[in-house]
Amino acid sequence: MLPWGMARQYGTEYVTTSNSNFLKAALERAFPEQRLFLRSDTETRFLRLSSGTQFLAVSGSALLVGWSIIATSILLMDTIGSGNIRDQAKREQATYEKRLNALSIERDKRAEDARAAQERFNTALARVSTMQSSLLESEARRTELETGISLTQDTLRRTMKERDEARLEMAALSEKLADEGLDQREKSRMVDAEATMDYLAAALNNTAAQRDHMANEAAEAEAFAEAAINDRKLVEMRNDRIFSQLEDAVTISVAPLDKMFRAAGLNTDSLLNTVRKGYSGQGGPLTPITFSTKGEDTDSDSLRANGILDKLDKMNLYRIAAQKAPFALPLKSAFRFTSGFGRRWGRLHAGTDFAAAYGTPIYATADGVVTHAGWMSGYGRLVKIQHEFGIETRYAHQSKIRVKVGQRVSRGDRIGDMGNSGRSTGTHLHYEVRVGGKAVNPMTYIKAAKDVF
Numbered sequence: 001m002l003p004w005g006m007a008r009q010y011g012t013e014y015v016t017t018s019n020s021n022f023l024k025a026a027l028e029r030a031f032p033e034q035r036l037f038l039r040s041d042t043e044t045r046f047l048r049l050s051s052g053t054q055f056l057a058v059s060g061s062a063l064l065v066g067w068s069i070i071a072t073s074i075l076l077m078d079t080i081g082s083g084n085i086r087d088q089a090k091r092e093q094a095t096y097e098k099r100l101n102a103l104s105i106e107r108d109k110r111a112e113d114a115r116a117a118q119e120r121f122n123t124a125l126a127r128v129s130t131m132q133s134s135l136l137e138s139e140a141r142r143t144e145l146e147t148g149i150s151l152t153q154d155t156l157r158r159t160m161k162e163r164d165e166a167r168l169e170m171a172a173l174s175e176k177l178a179d180e181g182l183d184q185r186e187k188s189r190m191v192d193a194e195a196t197m198d199y200l201a202a203a204l205n206n207t208a209a210q211r212d213h214m215a216n217e218a219a220e221a222e223a224f225a226e227a228a229i230n231d232r233k234l235v236e237m238r239n240d241r242i243f244s245q246l247e248d249a250v251t252i253s254v255a256p257l258d259k260m261f262r263a264a265g266l267n268t269d270s271l272l273n274t275v276r277k278g279y280s281g282q283g284g285p286l287t288p289i290t291f292s293t294k295g296e297d298t299d300s301d302s303l304r305a306n307g308i309l310d311k312l313d314k315m316n317l318y319r320i321a322a323q324k325a326p327f328a329l330p331l332k333s334a335f336r337f338t339s340g341f342g343r344r345w346g347r348l349h350a351g352t353d354f355a356a357a358y359g360t361p362i363y364a365t366a367d368g369v370v371t372h373a374g375w376m377s378g379y380g381r382l383v384k385i386q387h388e389f390g391i392e393t394r395y396a397h398q399s400k401i402r403v404k405v406g407q408r409v410s411r412g413d414r415i416g417d418m419g420n421s422g423r424s425t426g427t428h429l430h431y432e433v434r435v436g437g438k439a440v441n442p443m444t445y446i447k448a449a450k451d452v453f
Contacts, residue, residue: 027051031058090334107319114312117242121305124235131228138221138228145218152214156207166196261321263448265440271389275317275324324388326365327445328411330395330431331418333360338428341441350439351394351432358427360418362395364409365445373401379430380422383415392437396430397422 031054261268331354339353364385371392372384379396383403386392399419403409420427433442
């Protein structure tokens with residue numbers, strides 16, 4: 001009988017040997033030994049293909065086929081994903097262009113409404129001025145009529161007093177004539193007194209007629225003045241409605257633009273001052289309205305009108321600034337994002353990468369001046385454009401550059417073609433935005449404009 005240790009070792013070796021023999025037998029049944037004969041003119045040789053060799057060959061072939069299937073699936077999925085991204089990019093670009101056209105139409109409509117409102121306001125102001133002049137003339141005429149009536153009444157009272165005195169004198173003369181008779185001189189005085197009475201009676205009749213005429217004219221002037229006051233109140237009410245509608249319209253139009261520039265990290269006050277300095281000409285429909293040249297306080301309508309004009313001017317300045325800031329996409333054809341802004345492998349990737357077909361047109365994203373158009377280490381063929389507000393854009397790895405240094409370009413001008421020059425692993429555009437020399441995320445500008453355009 002074997003000791004326990006030797007029995008355990010013998011049992012283990014027996015089990016291992018049995019398993020090996022079983023696997024070997026199964027392998028030989030699945031892959032029986034084959035011989036490959038090679039015959040020449042002088043001799044015949046053969047190669048023996050053992051079961052293990054055949055198993056390794058079949059396993060290698062299966063792994064190769066499996067790897068090919070997986071790689072093909074990955075490429076197919078990537079192709080389908082790229083197509084979806086391109087379709088999405090086309091839809092977003094179409095939406096972007098549609099919003100931009102709608103905003104342009106809305107901006108033109110608001111400017112046309114503002115001009116029409118200003119014309120209506122000027123017409124209403126002219127009517128108010130005419131009514132004010134008529135009212136002042138009526139007041140002056142009424143004052144003159146009141147003065148004339150007062151003078152007429154004084155004359156009438158004086159004439160009536162003279163008439164009463166003449167009557168008393170005639171009565172005295174008549175009594176004297178009845179008692180003693182009149183001499184020649186007294187008869188002459190009596191004739192004169194009768195003539196004076198006739199003259200005074202005619203004067204009284206004329207004065208009464210003039211008084212009645214002046215009273216009628218005073219009543220007409222008062223009625224005209226009251227009508228002018230009512231017309232002026234109606235004009236003021238209509239102007240108030242027009243002002244309210246314009247104030248609401250410009251407030252709604254300016255708010256999204258202000259939000260867009262703030263979302264892009266720009267100081268709106270500094271930005272508007274910069275644009276205003278570059279466009280400082282005076283005159284036109286957006287010039288502030290002034291009505292008084294005597295140092296008097298401006299009325300409320302003038303203040304409201306100037307407030308509306310200020311907001312329209314601000315909206316116009318934002319429109320100019322939007323043309324000068326890179327709020328557009330550098331590509332109009334189908335593309336896919338391949339790398340974003342941020343740290344990558346411990347280094348800062350200072351822009352956004354867009355992949356598309358070789359030679360795809362590249363466009364300027366804002367108005368500016370080309371400061372570099374040539375080769376730069378790492379960037380390959382590079383175009384730099386300097387914009388307003390200290391903003392610079394860079395377009396790298398191009399296959400062909402279509403602009404020159406010093407050339408002034410506008411948003412949407414073609415500046416080059418997409419390529420694979422410089423330090424690049426494939427055809428793509430490396431797009432950068434720098435503010436004050438510091439790289440910022442280009443998607444900040446693109447997303448900010450997406451909410452407006």
